[in-house]
Amino acid sequence: MAEIAVSQPQNLPVGPVGRYGIGWWGVATLVASEAALFSYLLFAYYYTGATTQQGWLLEPSPALKLALPNTLLLLLSSLAAWWGERGVLQRRRPQALAGFGLAFLMGCGFVAVQCLEWHSKTYGIGVSSYASLYFVTTGFHIVHVLVGLLVLLAIFGWTALDYFSPRRHLVVSAGVLYWHFVDVVWLFVFTTYYLTPYLGFGR
Amino acid sequence: MTASPLGYLGHAAGVRAQAILPLTWFTLSVSIVVCLIIGAMLWAAVRRGPRNNAGGDVASVAVERGPNGTRWISVGLAVSAVPLAITLIWTMITLAAIAGPPSNPDLVLDITARQWWWEVQYDSPQPSEQFTTANEIHIPVGARVLVRLHASDVIHSFWVPALSGKTDAIPGQTNATWIQAGAAGRYLGQCSEYCGYQHAHMAFEVVAEPQAEFDRWRASQLASAAAPSTDSQSRGQALVEYRCGLCHRVRGTDAGAVMAPDLTHVMSRRTLAAGTLLNNPGNLAGWIENPQALKPGNQMPNQFLSAKQLSDTLAYLETLK
């Protein structure tokens, strides 16, 4: 007579532990979808640049003096967010608040510098396909940064309300994941718009 | 019932269409055979059903594991792979044979697809040999004709089934295609990419004729418009210059706009309005009076001519052979 197998798991965690929870996977799938979105934006850039006439780039040598430091600023903000998450993991609320707060401020700085960069451009969005792609792509990114800033603000507030512990902090991990994603996307956008012209693309 | 002038299964008159035709028949035959075989197998399999039906009481028919059956899948795939492989190879061979436009064409046309007609420019190294017409394309039998496709507004597609497959005309780029007629005849073409209100009425004709006739046709097309000989025709010419000339061109007169079909030899064409109407006096009159009734939404507005103006205009247009 064949046995009836009854699953009898012992000592299961109840609810999410650390970043092992379905909520984290939910955010990860949405991040994957958003990553695909940016891939298509960059595809539009490369496709248009490859099939259009010469002289498509409005700036054959894009100025890096604002964009490069800004990139570093964003990278540092990811570091700050990571440090803040570690603060939650190690039960050090001041560190957590400092990390999230710094990340937020640096993120605001990034947005401000980006606006300055937009302002300094000699062309508007409707000038050509290059201009449209530049502003809409960096614009999409900035919208994601703004959402990320709201996320950091929420995490900051909830941390201040003492909501999290080393075991229960899924929302923090998910939120910081999102912020890292925003950072990584920027690296691809930056490389495409600011570095590939120097490699000869689109000239 | 006459054969469909846009059909491509029964006959092919052009070199490219002739290359495609056997492959079409092969894939169609394979498809029909496959459907019949699968249909027969399905029928045979299901026919055994009523034995089990027991009034549709599913639970009363015992469940059994049954044979493994994966052989069906492997055999099925193996058998399917054969016509697929043949099609794959045949496709690549045909594609290689007919894709590229000839490097040494006998005739070069620049065709601009517009909502909802076809502007046809005959190219030549000599500027004096160049001319423009609309909707009706003449080519010598056997000539390799390079067609450079342009689109001035939206995407259209150039398709004359008896001669060749489709190629899109896309704004901002030039697509090169080619046609070569193996036999004389009139071959109907049709725009094959949805382009707005009157996509349904954007046909054209390719007339393949012996070289001598083609040369005669070309010479007459190169000539400017005939001068009017009667008063009515003169008045008509003035009307055409003043009114129609806002959009149309008649070479040799002051009507010089290029937004609408060139009318210099409009009476040499078999149809009007991109294949919508046969070109006879009644239809021409009806078209000029009320183009919106015959082809609603097209770019030509109603003219609101008086009866006398209309008859003068017609008298002049009839001279543009």
Next chain:
Amino acid sequence: MRQPDFRTPVIGADSVSHEARLLSLWETSPGLKGFLATVDHKQIGIRYIVTAFIFLAIGGLEALVMRMQLAGPNLSLLTPEQYNQLFSTHGMTMIFLYASPILSGFANYLWPLLLGSRDMAFPRLNALGYWIYLASGLFLYAGFLTGNGPNDGWFNYVPYASRDFNPGLNEDFYALGMVFLGISTTVGAANFVVTAFRTRAPGMSVNRLPILVWGTLTASIANLIVVPAVSLAFFLLWMDRQFGTHFFDPAGGGQPLLWQHLFWIFGHPWVYAIVLPAMGMVSDGLPVFCRRPLVGYSLVALSTVATMILGFGVWVHHMFATGLPALGLAFFSGASIVITLPSAVAVFAWLATIWLGKPVITTAFLFFSSMILLFVIGGVSGFMTASVPVDWQLTDTYFVVAHLHYVLIGINVFPVVGATYFWFPKMTGRKLDERLGRWNFWTMFLGFNIAFLPMHLTGLLGMPRRVYTYNDYGGWQALNLITSIGSLVLAIGVLLFFINVIRSLRLGAPAGKNPWDAPTLEWSVSSPPPPYNFAVIPTVASRHPLWEGRLGTDGGLSSLDRGMLLDSGKETIGTSALDAEPDMVLEMPGDSFAPLALAVGLAVTFVGLLLRTWPAAGAGGVIVALAILAWLWPRRELREREPAHG
């Protein structure tokens, strides 16, 4: 008081008090509150199904009007613009508002029951998906009903879609509506993916998953990757139209073909996404009526994934006539021919299952088995268009219209109707009428084939697509008349289906737990199931838990009567990805207004964007932000927060 972080779930059998406890934890609140705030996957699934069937009917009526205009040459029942809006709206409705949502509906209803779970991974996200679907469907139809329906076909090529040629609101409704709808598709896909990997019953390893789960999972992963392409395309179109950007217009350095690439990179995987789950329904349902397991389960599961993967690499076959270099065309032609093979695996598996089984003729069986033939007809016409030279003649003619209706009606509608006959008893506790079902089947089958089989010939005789009228060229008139008559018969068949459903809700023969003696987990619970699905979490030992005694499985038997009780809260079990080992107790959220609020906020935003009233769009954005904040606010009962220090 701190709740325990770990627990060993209590194992037991069902009891009246246990069920009462579960009911109080899982039941949706009564009345309007429950209606607006429910997160019950079964209620949400039924809403999707009902709404999708309504759109099917509307899309069908649109088609009937078109077929009246085309019943004879040079008729003038419709103006060109009316016809153009009809064919575009018909395509949009059927492909976006029916074909995918109907499968989401069935999947939403069935997945937790098939997987042995109590709910989807994200119940509130599930509710959100439906509300956005409803709102975006209404948004899109607001355009159509005000004479501003899309009029450039469902694939909406530029430049005709641009402002220069289409100045009205038509294209803005379509563009923004599609971006809106895309949010629903994306969140739904995320839900399916995480549910499939993390919330199954213990023992439900990947090689025991029903094929419907394989099909929906594959489609969902694909959707996550490709829906952004079309959403982006529509958004960029809206930017070109409203803000003078130049993504697609050549005058400004834009590329009309960029639209086609983005659209078809989405569009081709999409058509697999709207048939693979339906094929899964057939793979799960047909064997029940053949009284044996599916032939070649592993091959069918793998071919589902292989078809989708290959499906990412064939999109250019929609663009063979656009003047791309021959080498590129050759690659995509080859891939399009090769993709026939994995899709053929299912056909042979189904045929073998019938042949090697003991088929019992029921209406469900008729729909499931007839679709095999329709699949093959649609498949071979697709094979023909895969060859570039042949496609150069076939594309944009009625041949393609015939092909797409065979694959969409044959591989989506017929399985869906079959699935309704199969699962209606589970959902309602009543069976659909079998006599009416036969009439339903034969009218649909005959009507469909009368309408669409001759259409292949219409296309081979050269009739182009998307024409509001035609001349009487050789054969066109007779063929079009036959198609129009067939479409009426098909419509009657669909009407009989709806009548059967509505009648049987009250008058259908009562059905018990398992009227078909089927093998999978959903048939082990009552019809309809209780809100919590399973009183006791089952342990699964094979693909056919309810047939194990009779099939003689080698391993142990599944346990359906004893298992984890999980009644300390609104709970279900979380399991590992491949082997479904339990690894977490999941606390599930109850009724919530946040999804509805979020959907309303999004609707306000999109209406504001459509009408260019930026304050309204901004207000909508604020509502969205607040709704998300409320939704994600960490909750104790979901174990999302606890103080750092005690």
